[in-house]
Amino acid sequence: MSIATLEPSADRTKQSPSIIEVRGLTKRFGDLVATGDVDFDVRSGEVHSLLGENGAGKSTLMKLLYGVYQPDAGEILVDGVVHRLDSPADARALGIGMVFQDLRLIPAFTVAENIALSLPGGGFRYRRQAVERQILDAGAELGFSVDPKALVRHLSIGERQRVEILKVLMSGARLVILDEPTSVLAPQEVDGLFTAIRSLRAKGLAVVIITHKLHETRAIADRLSILRAGRMVGSGIDPTTVDDRALISAMVGREVPPLPVERSDPPADRPAALRVTGVHVRGDGGNTALHDIHLEVKAGEVMGVAGVAGSGQRELYEAVLGLRPLHTGDIHIAAVEMAKSDPGAALALGAVGIPEDPISDAVVPGLDVTEHLALSNLSSLRKGLGIDWARARELVAELDRQIGLRMVAHDRTVADLSGGNVQRVMLTRAFGVDCTLLVAAYPSRGLDVATTRRTQELLLAQREAGAGVLFISEDLDELMELSDQIAVLHNGHLAGVVTPGEVDRYAIGQLMLGGSE
Amino acid sequence: MIAAQAATDVGGQLLIVSVLVGAVRSGTSIFYAALGETISERAGVINVGTEGCMLAGAMSAYAVTAETGNPWFGVLGAAAVGGALALLHAYLVIARGANQLANGLVIMFLGLGLTSLFGASYVSREINGFKPYAIPGLSSIPAVGDILFNHDPLTYLSFALGPAVWFLLFRTRWGLLLRGAGERAPVLSSYGYSPERIRYIAVGLGGLLAGIGGAQLSTAVALTWFENMTQGRGFIAVALVIFASWHPLWAMGGAYLFGAALALGPELQVRNVGVNQFVLDALPYVMTLAVLVVLAKRSFQRAPEGLAEVFDAPPVS
Numbered sequence: 001m002s003i004a005t006l007e008p009s010a011d012r013t014k015q016s017p018s019i020i021e022v023r024g025l026t027k028r029f030g031d032l033v034a035t036g037d038v039d040f041d042v043r044s045g046e047v048h049s050l051l052g053e054n055g056a057g058k059s060t061l062m063k064l065l066y067g068v069y070q071p072d073a074g075e076i077l078v079d080g081v082v083h084r085l086d087s088p089a090d091a092r093a094l095g096i097g098m099v100f101q102d103l104r105l106i107p108a109f110t111v112a113e114n115i116a117l118s119l120p121g122g123g124f125r126y127r128r129q130a131v132e133r134q135i136l137d138a139g140a141e142l143g144f145s146v147d148p149k150a151l152v153r154h155l156s157i158g159e160r161q162r163v164e165i166l167k168v169l170m171s172g173a174r175l176v177i178l179d180e181p182t183s184v185l186a187p188q189e190v191d192g193l194f195t196a197i198r199s200l201r202a203k204g205l206a207v208v209i210i211t212h213k214l215h216e217t218r219a220i221a222d223r224l225s226i227l228r229a230g231r232m233v234g235s236g237i238d239p240t241t242v243d244d245r246a247l248i249s250a251m252v253g254r255e256v257p258p259l260p261v262e263r264s265d266p267p268a269d270r271p272a273a274l275r276v277t278g279v280h281v282r283g284d285g286g287n288t289a290l291h292d293i294h295l296e297v298k299a300g301e302v303m304g305v306a307g308v309a310g311s312g313q314r315e316l317y318e319a320v321l322g323l324r325p326l327h328t329g330d331i332h333i334a335a336v337e338m339a340k341s342d343p344g345a346a347l348a349l350g351a352v353g354i355p356e357d358p359i360s361d362a363v364v365p366g367l368d369v370t371e372h373l374a375l376s377n378l379s380s381l382r383k384g385l386g387i388d389w390a391r392a393r394e395l396v397a398e399l400d401r402q403i404g405l406r407m408v409a410h411d412r413t414v415a416d417l418s419g420g421n422v423q424r425v426m427l428t429r430a431f432g433v434d435c436t437l438l439v440a441a442y443p444s445r446g447l448d449v450a451t452t453r454r455t456q457e458l459l460l461a462q463r464e465a466g467a468g469v470l471f472i473s474e475d476l477d478e479l480m481e482l483s484d485q486i487a488v489l490h491n492g493h494l495a496g497v498v499t500p501g502e503v504d505r506y507a508i509g510q511l512m513l514g515g516s517e
Numbered sequence: 518m519i520a521a522q523a524a525t526d527v528g529g530q531l532l533i534v535s536v537l538v539g540a541v542r543s544g545t546s547i548f549y550a551a552l553g554e555t556i557s558e559r560a561g562v563i564n565v566g567t568e569g570c571m572l573a574g575a576m577s578a579y580a581v582t583a584e585t586g587n588p589w590f591g592v593l594g595a596a597a598v599g600g601a602l603a604l605l606h607a608y609l610v611i612a613r614g615a616n617q618l619a620n621g622l623v624i625m626f627l628g629l630g631l632t633s634l635f636g637a638s639y640v641s642r643e644i645n646g647f648k649p650y651a652i653p654g655l656s657s658i659p660a661v662g663d664i665l666f667n668h669d670p671l672t673y674l675s676f677a678l679g680p681a682v683w684f685l686l687f688r689t690r691w692g693l694l695l696r697g698a699g700e701r702a703p704v705l706s707s708y709g710y711s712p713e714r715i716r717y718i719a720v721g722l723g724g725l726l727a728g729i730g731g732a733q734l735s736t737a738v739a740l741t742w743f744e745n746m747t748q749g750r751g752f753i754a755v756a757l758v759i760f761a762s763w764h765p766l767w768a769m770g771g772a773y774l775f776g777a778a779l780a781l782g783p784e785l786q787v788r789n790v791g792v793n794q795f796v797l798d799a800l801p802y803v804m805t806l807a808v809l810v811v812l813a814k815r816s817f818q819r820a821p822e823g824l825a826e827v828f829d830a831p832p833v834s
Contacts, residue, residue, distance in 0.1 A: 106700045108819060126693055
């Protein structure tokens with residue numbers, strides 16, 4: 001069960017045969033064409049980057065290649081022969097492996113146990129030492145350092161990802177599909193992943209990496225393909241022949257304006273929009289989720305919050321907005337102490353939140369868009385004992401024009417909307433209010449590039465209007481671009497506050513991973 | 518206190534030896550049940566109805582032995598009935614989505630009710646049950662011979678079963694699959710296995726072992742049948758599994774500890790030690806709790822993640 005290797009050819013990409021090739025591949029979900037008439041091929045010994053916005057059909061295409069979905073039209077050729085892939089097992093048997101974003105590992109098992117579970121056959125016994133040796137051998141072959149005896153629970157996300165890749169390779173994959181592998185990694189871990197990917201390439205294996213980050217594509221890809229709205233708008237392009245602007249407009253379909261560079265200084269005479277003093281907060285499991293946090297967000301300033309997923313971001317969001325009781329410490333909004341943890345109290349002090357998971361935290365699924373926006377503004381819409389719905393509809397239409405996030409038709413029920421459209425409703429509601437403090441958790445999650453850019457403009461507009469903005473994100477580029485300062489969380493501690501112009505991504509990554517500045 | 522009284526020995530046997538003999542004798546039925554429950558919970562299903570499976574096993578074994586004259590047939594019957602009752606639990610929990618804890622209680626009461634009904638006619642019957650078999654040579658080792666090598670065949674079987682289950686869980690692919698089903702079922706599904714099927718097998722095996730535990734109690738230790746004769750041993754077994762951190766060999770130790778506490782009371786009485794009867798009755802529970810809580814502090818193993826669903830808590834990663 002060693003790793004399948006192919007002879008690396010002298011000119012890696014040009015002469016290598018295609019491991020997989022698809023022709024005219026089409027997949028529909030109801031009326032929606034997820035991928036339409038797509039041609040695509042991956043050669044052995046290459047890293048192929050698949051670019052595209054959220055919802056462009058990248059994941060659908062990869063799930064077609066991995067046998068999760070079956071195409072409505074078109075064909076898939078593996079090693080030049082047409083195959084039907086009825087299940088992931090069929091794909092695996094042909095040497096196609098996939099590493100999903102939500103890693104498929106059992107945290108309570110050791111690395112060896114996880115890999116043994118994934119290997120087909122192998123008899124009745126679990127031969128621990130034999131499996132451990134295989135892992136060490138395979139790891140050495142690829143230059144991965146993996147401890148087969150380690151519990152997966154104790155590994156970092158980056159290490160788990162390497163275990164997952166090893167797992168896929170040890171079950172015989174020649175083509176590895178990585179679904180947005182860098183989205184959860186710190187910059188140092190991205191380097192580690194890319195080193196691993198390069199050694200796969202050197203072994204003659206093929207790698208498809210799904211991403212929407214251009215600089216990563218440039219760092220690793222031999223060729224790239226671009227999907228937009230289910231269509232392949234560029235297939236097998238050499239990255240050195242195109243510039244970033246051309247790539248972005250290919251992904252988005254039009255030019256995206258750059259963010260304004262000129263920004264006014266925060267007014268000095270205003271009290272801090274948010275002051276967090278010595279705050280300890282307990283997590284859901286009773287553990288201490290935030291340790292002794294001291295943080296100040298000035299009026300007219302964007303304070304970014306960076307950290308590896310689960311470092312206390314959610315608890316910080318909830319504590320500041322009165323959604324989670326403080327164990328010790330206190331929180332001042334515009335110099336007024338929040339007397340007790342109560343969302344109403346935070347709201348009264350002018351704090352507005354954009355939640356991480358609006359569908360479970362912030363919407364009433366049965367209400368329509370107008371009703372949602374009216375809900376937060378009921379007192380001004382009163383008419384006798386009822387609500388002035390005509391005026392509500394007018395106001396919502398006006399707000400939609402002003403904010404410019406292009407919400408869906410205002411009489412649509414929120415329960416029927418996609419995640420991205422729910423997010424537009426949430427953002428329109430939050431940006432429609434004058435506030436002293438805006439707490440935004442991952443505001444651009446699930447949005448396309450153009451809407452993301454508009455959201456960023458709106459965040460900066462709140463800053464210009466004098467609000468303090470606490471901006472939680474997992475995208476370091478976005479944080480560096482928007483923030484005046486960045487607070488870095490590590491394991492519930494404030495690891496440091498840095499100024500984007502003065503440090504680079506690696507310094508922030510170091511703090512995210514628990515190192516010192 | 519015990520040390521001072523140990524001088525007054527009965528029948529030439531030290532108190533400590535008598536208690537240890539009793540520990541194995543009384544602990545074995547609990548051990549079988551705890552072993553079964555360990556398998557079940559490792560696959561992600563709690564069967565609080567273990568008590569019901571034990572009772573069903575105890576009564577079936579007694580009835581079959583009484584009718585056939587052969588206690589081995591009784592054991593087969595006990596295993597079948599205990600397993601069947603557990604499979605009912607598995608069906609309701611896995612296929613019908615019933616709450617595991619509530620459904621377990623139902624299984625317990627079902628076992629209690631059915632065995633009271635069908636066992637009524639056997640209450641005063643006598644049987645020709647299992648006899649202790651002294652292993653030649655080994656049983657004449659002082660003290661150790663009496664403690665370990667002078668028991669009924671089901672006890673000897675249990676000695677082998679503890680390590681066997683450990684091997685099955687931790688050294689076979691089947692054990693990996695079983696524990697995987699109890700940790701993250703979707704991962705198994707993604708490899709093309711059926712976690713449901715694995716859980717059915719595990720729960721069924723658990724009930725089967727609990728049934729054999731009941732058989733050991735009625736046909737080897739008590740040699741009688743009466744209503745509710747397990748008196749909470751099934752519940753103790755469920756508690757032991759948790760305190761033993763889902764480890765079969767720790768469960769073995771815990772079961773004998775409880776057995777020792779059970780045996781201590783009668784041995785003290787035989788030796789005319791004046792201890793309040795109620796204190797003696799409570800002793801097994803208090804002692805088992807105390808020792809195992811101290812052990813559990815070292816939490817060397819966590820609960821299978823799948824069990825978190827039972828208590829509606831988010832999984833810890």
